Amino acid sequence: MALLEVDNLSIGYRTKQGYLKAVEGVSFTLDEGQSLGFVGESGCGKTTIGMALMGLMPPNGSVGQGRILFEGQDLLEMTEAQRRETRWSQIAMIFQAAMNAMNPVQRVGDQIAEAILVHNPAVEKEAALHQVEELFDLVGIPRDRLRGYPHQYSGGMKQRAIIAMALACKPKLIIADEPTTALDVIVQDQILTEIKELQKEFNIGVIFISHDISIVADMCQDIAVMYAGQMVEYGPREAVFDSPVHPYTKALLSSFPTITGEKNDLIPIPGETPNLIHPPSGCRFGERCPGVSLTCSQAPKWIQMGPGHKALCCHC
Amino acid sequence: MDTNGKPILEIRDVSKIYKTKAGLLAGRGKDVVALDRISLEINKGEIFGLVGESGSGKTTAGRLIVSLEETDFGEILMDGQPVTGLKGKRLKKFRKKAQMIFQDPYQSLNPQRSILDTVSEPLSIHRVGHTSSRKDRVREALKSVGLSPPDDFLYRYPHRLSGGQRQRVAIARAMILDPEFVIADEPTSMLDASISAQIFNILLKMRNELNVTQLFITHSLAAARYLCDRIAVLYHGRLMELGQADQVIQNPKHPYTKALLDALPKFGHSGDRKRYGTLLTQERKDAQDVGCNFFPRCSLAQESRCNLEKPVLEDSGNQHLVACFLSQL
Amino acid sequence: MTADPSSSETSARERYPWLNSFLDGWAIFKQSLLGQIGLTLLIIFALMAICSYIPPLINPMYNPMTGVDPDISTCTPPSWRHWLGTDFMGRDIFSQLLAGARIAFMVGVSAAVMSVVLGTAIGMTAGYMGKFMDTLLMRMADMIMVMPTLLFVLIISSVFGQLNIWTIVIIIALFRWPGVSRMIRGQTLSLKHRPFIEAAKMAGAGHFRIIFRHIMPNVLPLAFLFMTFRVTSAIIIEASLAFLGFGDPGTVSWGMMLQWVWKTGYMFKAPYWLLPPGICISLITLSFYMLGRAMDEVLDPRLRKEDQTD
Numbered sequence: 001m002a003l004l005e006v007d008n009l010s011i012g013y014r015t016k017q018g019y020l021k022a023v024e025g026v027s028f029t030l031d032e033g034q035s036l037g038f039v040g041e042s043g044c045g046k047t048t049i050g051m052a053l054m055g056l057m058p059p060n061g062s063v064g065q066g067r068i069l070f071e072g073q074d075l076l077e078m079t080e081a082q083r084r085e086t087r088w089s090q091i092a093m094i095f096q097a098a099m100n101a102m103n104p105v106q107r108v109g110d111q112i113a114e115a116i117l118v119h120n121p122a123v124e125k126e127a128a129l130h131q132v133e134e135l136f137d138l139v140g141i142p143r144d145r146l147r148g149y150p151h152q153y154s155g156g157m158k159q160r161a162i163i164a165m166a167l168a169c170k171p172k173l174i175i176a177d178e179p180t181t182a183l184d185v186i187v188q189d190q191i192l193t194e195i196k197e198l199q200k201e202f203n204i205g206v207i208f209i210s211h212d213i214s215i216v217a218d219m220c221q222d223i224a225v226m227y228a229g230q231m232v233e234y235g236p237r238e239a240v241f242d243s244p245v246h247p248y249t250k251a252l253l254s255s256f257p258t259i260t261g262e263k264n265d266l267i268p269i270p271g272e273t274p275n276l277i278h279p280p281s282g283c284r285f286g287e288r289c290p291g292v293s294l295t296c297s298q299a300p301k302w303i304q305m306g307p308g309h310k311a312l313c314c315h316c
Numbered sequence: 317m318d319t320n321g322k323p324i325l326e327i328r329d330v331s332k333i334y335k336t337k338a339g340l341l342a343g344r345g346k347d348v349v350a351l352d353r354i355s356l357e358i359n360k361g362e363i364f365g366l367v368g369e370s371g372s373g374k375t376t377a378g379r380l381i382v383s384l385e386e387t388d389f390g391e392i393l394m395d396g397q398p399v400t401g402l403k404g405k406r407l408k409k410f411r412k413k414a415q416m417i418f419q420d421p422y423q424s425l426n427p428q429r430s431i432l433d434t435v436s437e438p439l440s441i442h443r444v445g446h447t448s449s450r451k452d453r454v455r456e457a458l459k460s461v462g463l464s465p466p467d468d469f470l471y472r473y474p475h476r477l478s479g480g481q482r483q484r485v486a487i488a489r490a491m492i493l494d495p496e497f498v499i500a501d502e503p504t505s506m507l508d509a510s511i512s513a514q515i516f517n518i519l520l521k522m523r524n525e526l527n528v529t530q531l532f533i534t535h536s537l538a539a540a541r542y543l544c545d546r547i548a549v550l551y552h553g554r555l556m557e558l559g560q561a562d563q564v565i566q567n568p569k570h571p572y573t574k575a576l577l578d579a580l581p582k583f584g585h586s587g588d589r590k591r592y593g594t595l596l597t598q599e600r601k602d603a604q605d606v607g608c609n610f611f612p613r614c615s616l617a618q619e620s621r622c623n624l625e626k627p628v629l630e631d632s633g634n635q636h637l638v639a640c641f642l643s644q645l
Numbered sequence: 646m647t648a649d650p651s652s653s654e655t656s657a658r659e660r661y662p663w664l665n666s667f668l669d670g671w672a673i674f675k676q677s678l679l680g681q682i683g684l685t686l687l688i689i690f691a692l693m694a695i696c697s698y699i700p701p702l703i704n705p706m707y708n709p710m711t712g713v714d715p716d717i718s719t720c721t722p723p724s725w726r727h728w729l730g731t732d733f734m735g736r737d738i739f740s741q742l743l744a745g746a747r748i749a750f751m752v753g754v755s756a757a758v759m760s761v762v763l764g765t766a767i768g769m770t771a772g773y774m775g776k777f778m779d780t781l782l783m784r785m786a787d788m789i790m791v792m793p794t795l796l797f798v799l800i801i802s803s804v805f806g807q808l809n810i811w812t813i814v815i816i817i818a819l820f821r822w823p824g825v826s827r828m829i830r831g832q833t834l835s836l837k838h839r840p841f842i843e844a845a846k847m848a849g850a851g852h853f854r855i856i857f858r859h860i861m862p863n864v865l866p867l868a869f870l871f872m873t874f875r876v877t878s879a880i881i882i883e884a885s886l887a888f889l890g891f892g893d894p895g896t897v898s899w900g901m902m903l904q905w906v907w908k909t910g911y912m913f914k915a916p917y918w919l920l921p922p923g924i925c926i927s928l929i930t931l932s933f934y935m936l937g938r939a940m941d942e943v944l945d946p947r948l949r950k951e952d953q954t955d
Binding site: 382384407408411412415416418419420423424425426427428429437438441442486489490 | 839840841843844845846847848849850854859862863
């Protein structure tokens with residue numbers, strides 16, 4: 001049985017101008033210990049998926065249809081109490097801008113211990129703090145920082161503390177949403193390596209969300225490319241990276257400047273992302289696609305390109 | 317590439333120190349050396365990249381050049397005229413020559429003013445033209461940064477524009493007085509990749525069509541490689557390496573530059589722990605202030621020299637300058 | 646997402662940029678429920694104030710201060726002749742209520758405008774100049790802020806006797822600017838270092854231009870908001886003074902009415918005399934508050950409901 005199975009998930013937000021279809025018809029599976037990356041630009045829906053998995057949708061957000069099966073159980077059918085049980089102890093999240101997610105007036109060690117205590121009320125505070133010390137060893141924070149406050153931590157250290165908090169209850173699945181934005185390159189690399197090692201050591205499933213395709217390719221075995229709320233390409237890292245099929249994936253890859261290899265012209269994608277309150281029928285990338293044709297006005301279908309590699313396109 | 321070869325900007329031995337005030341409970345504050353005796357020259361028509369991480373001093377350098385802050389030591393000359401210490405009318409004249417594009421497009425436009433007001437402000441401050449001719453100039457400027465048709469944007473307020481559009485407005489504003497020199501301070505760090513690509517191409521257009529000299533401040537070596545002719549690597553306020561962009565990136569000579577390149581995620585190549593050629597996993601504890609800034613993290617460093625003296629930039633051949641004792645061996 | 650105005654509207658807006666902002670603002674204001682209620686109430690009170698001149702013209706006995714009904718010389722309940730009845734001297738309560746509206750507006754708005762103008766100017770100066778000027782102005786503000794306004798006015802009244810209404814207004818203004826200046830100074834400080842201010846410096850803007858064109862417009866929403874609160878506090882201070890007997894005896898304000906009903910012992914005997922001024926004081930302060938909330942949306946483009954996604 002897969003650890004996580006998402007089936008035809010659609011999520012939207014009620015806004016003053018109408019219902020914004022943020023995520024449409026997304027399906028994927030994740031096995032234990034496997035890593036899957038979601039790549040896309042702002043507004044593509046990747047963060048919304050992460051929030052939905054955690055059950056942390058804002059009040060105006062709602063799941064239109066679909067199922068989220070975690071170890072066989074549908075998260076969407078759970079009561080709030082059951083969801084709170086699962087949250088953190090089974091599924092944990094490293095939030096975007098997590099560095100500012102810590103309570104500035106509480107000691108870091110205490111905050112992490114609190115996460116442990118909430119899910120294991122039987123544990124004593126002393127024992128919890130001891131666990132935090134071990135977590136600090138794991139993520140590379142010196143033990144003497146246990147009693148420090150967030151403002152005394154550097155950016156990289158705060159991020160490590162957040163990772164420690166995510167691991168505190170030994171979850172089976174971690175969702176990392178842009179965990180290294182705003183960190184310097186060297187620190188970023190160190191943090192990403194930590195995550196990879198911890199994932200291997202504890203056999204944790206990881207869903208990695210980022211706008212930076214090179215990080216995702218480095219971190220994850222499989223990549224899902226998101227555009228305007230839909231998954232447009234999915235496959236193993238090598239396939240999506242080295243032989244992308246969907247025009248958006250190709251365009252995305254060619255908008256990143258490279259360090260090695262040929263210095264090609266960066267080709268920006270013309271136009272703007274579509275309005276998700278009234279999305280175009282047919283292919284959502286059609287207006288901006290260099291290869292657009294008449295067939296693109298119909299809803300695109302999944303085309304299988306190779307083992308596990310598929311793209312949502314009308315004419316690929 | 318049409319570089320006239322002559323330096324338009326000269327930075328000589330510039331230092332900037334931020335003093336922290338001693339507080340009642342805090343005790344004596346420690347001074348932060350943001351820039352430590354930086355010297356470099358930027359030639360007319362080139363795009364020069366200043367690469368560094370947070371705390372490197374790169375943003376401070378930019379602010380000193382456009383006279384938003386004063387240097388503590390050294391001097392900065394543009395077209396042979398000193399920039400430091402400019403006040404009043406002379407400062408205003410200088411503003412027509414050197415402009416800046418700020419990092420955060422969400423904060424660099426006044427939310428209470430329309431796009432027309434914001435972009436035409438430099439014109440009205442310098443009393444260029446009159447109301448209708450200014451509006452035409454604004455239209456031209458908006459068209460040249462790709463905001464077309466310009467009339468759609470004139471009366472809008474910033475919060476109705478996307479990040480990429482706002483940054484283009486910021487570029488239009490910076491360019492409206494036809495400056496010779498523009499500093500772009502991490503102009504794309506808050507934008508998505510495909511939008512960043514649009515901005516990069518606008519910067520290239522500015523150089524190619526209008527011969528505007530640019531200083532591109534960034535933390536991304538890849539972006540610097542794409543845009544810049546020459547780059548300089550800054551670490552904790554000191555220049556570590558300087559040279560042709562391709563040279564520095566293909567053939568890095570300074571251990572810090574090598575570490576930066578080692579740290580980059582390698583496209584598609586997986587996951588064993590990266591091999592760092594020059595970076596220590598744990599910092600050295602015995603570093604002294606008088607030694608090389610990179611000493612605490614450098615795996616090649618030698619106690620005997622690197623911890624006792626700060627190396628200066630020296631030519632290692634081909635105008636490729638490095639500040640490292642070991643590279644001169 | 647651009648509106649598509651007809652060409653004649655566009656040219657009018659272009660010719661008069663202030664008209665453009667005003668029309669935009671009005672469109673937004675109209676949509677706010679609070680603004681509508683507040684404005685309606687205020688219009689009612691304004692009408693009351695304007696109509697306060699009418700009753701004495703109809704018949705001198707309706708004059709709020711001096712009107713004497715030849716047949717009535719004591720407190721009576723509402724009747725056709727006197728819609729809210731009469732006070733202990735036989736004066737018409739309804740015309741007193743209308744006159745009170747006039748005083749409330751005068752006092753409230755003048756005192757508020759004065760204190761806010763003063764407080765904004767001082768706050769911006771302190772925030773922008775910093776250092777010595779900042780310290781000086783803020784210490785002054787601190788000293789004034791800790792003084793209890795009402796107490797001081799009472800002391801001044803007892804020393805100088807009964808005060809003229811305009812003197813009261815000026816004193817209120819002088820005592821109430823520190824609160825405004827603190828907020829404005831804080832706002833100025835946070836704005837001073839924002840990139841768009843630096844961008845203005847880069848464009849060559851001098852200090853004055855930065856303060857008046859960039860900082861002030863961003864600070865005005867807060868100032869306006871404060872003004873609405875100041876109005877309410879000014880009205881309440883004046884009412885309290887009048888109630889305690891320190892008001893201007895030549896004017897009829899709602900507070901004065903309350904003082905009379907209390908002093909003459911009719912407080913529990915004449916609800917038609919007690920309730921109207923009390924309700925009016927509450928309602929007018931509420932309506933100014935609602936107005937302030939609605940104006941908040943107008944003045945800050947980012948708060949506009951049309952653009953919010955939730």
